Amino acid sequence: MSFQYRRARRPFDEEPENHERWLISYSDFITLLFAFFVVMYAISSVNIGKYRMFSDALGDALGGQGANVKPNTEVLNQPIPNPNLKKRQEMMRQERASMTKLAQDLQSTMAPLVKEGKVRVTQNSRGVSVEINASVLFDPADVNLTAESREALTAVAALLVTDRHAIQVEGHTDDQPVRNIYPSNWELSSMRAATVVRLFIESGVAPERLTAVGHASNHPVAANDDPVGRARNRRVAVTILSAVPDPETEIPTEPAAQDVPAAQ
Structure with missing residues (x-):
């Protein structure tokens, strides 16, 4: 009478742990951060032609939503109020x-x-x-x-x-x-x-x-x-x-x- 010993089979095979999965999230975050700074730089000096071109390109890349956003040139062109300058001008007057x-x-x-x-x-x-x-x-x-x-x-x-x-x-x-x-x-x-x-x-x-x-x-x-x-x-x-x-x-x-x- 012969006996055959068989190794017990695991209920499922474990996949090896991937220690570099965080790089995917990190790269996505860096990409979004880069895109944010590019947008901020682009609108820092208002050039309507370049703004629309960049907005269209970014909108296509993000699903066509960015092209509908238009800059508020009236707000962007307004000078930043300087209370110290105004006070000095009044003193000079x-x-x-x-x-x-x-x-x-x-x-x-x-x-x-x-x-x-x-x-x-x-x-x-x-x-x-x-x-x-x-x-x-x-x-x-x-x-x-x-x-x-x-x-x-x-x-x-x-x-x-x-x-x-x-x-x-x-x-x-x-x-x-x-x-x-x-x-x-x-x-x-x-x-x-x-x-x-x-x-x-x-x-x-x-x-x-x-x-x-x-x-x-x-x-x-x-x-x-x-x-x-x-x-x-x-x-x-x-x-x-x-x-x-x-x-x-x-x-x-x-x-x-x-x-x-x-x-x-």
Whole structure:
């Protein structure tokens, strides 16, 4: 009697486990992500022809649904609002109006000298400038203000006492060597600017708002070839500096000062 041993048959044959099946899902995800970024790039700069071509091609690939989507060009073309820019523009508008009002008041105060061509009031990107011929303020080769100029500058100071802007006083000379106690035009121009600053302080203007600068002959407004040009270059400029500089502002409020020959 013979016995045959037979191996028990498994109820089903197990398939070997595939450890790389995740790659299929991963590749699908990467493909969709790539398509998403391509779409975002395509609509970042609106080109209607390219957009429609891309939309048709993508719609065909995805079952013909994408071609029906049309870009909202009105929304895409609208600029992104910038609250900081709007706020600065409003500040510049208010500052421009304030400086214009100040320029008008200064011109009215200095009206007699403006008519004589000895003073010029201008509004520019720096602020409001009152340019005064040196012959109005000082005797030849002197740094002491004349009685007439003290009265005019005191009236200017009265307008600036309640103002909030910084003030820069600049002294200018011609290119001729000085013939007085000062070694050069640097000292003469600086002392004349400091004299005006001192009068403003005595009139109640806060010292921390004031700056005195001497330029000597380095910023002429006319040629130093003749007495008329040299007279124009001898001057003092009082500039009320804008708190919000506006590069678009360049408003002369009065024609250029007339030639006023005067001794240094």
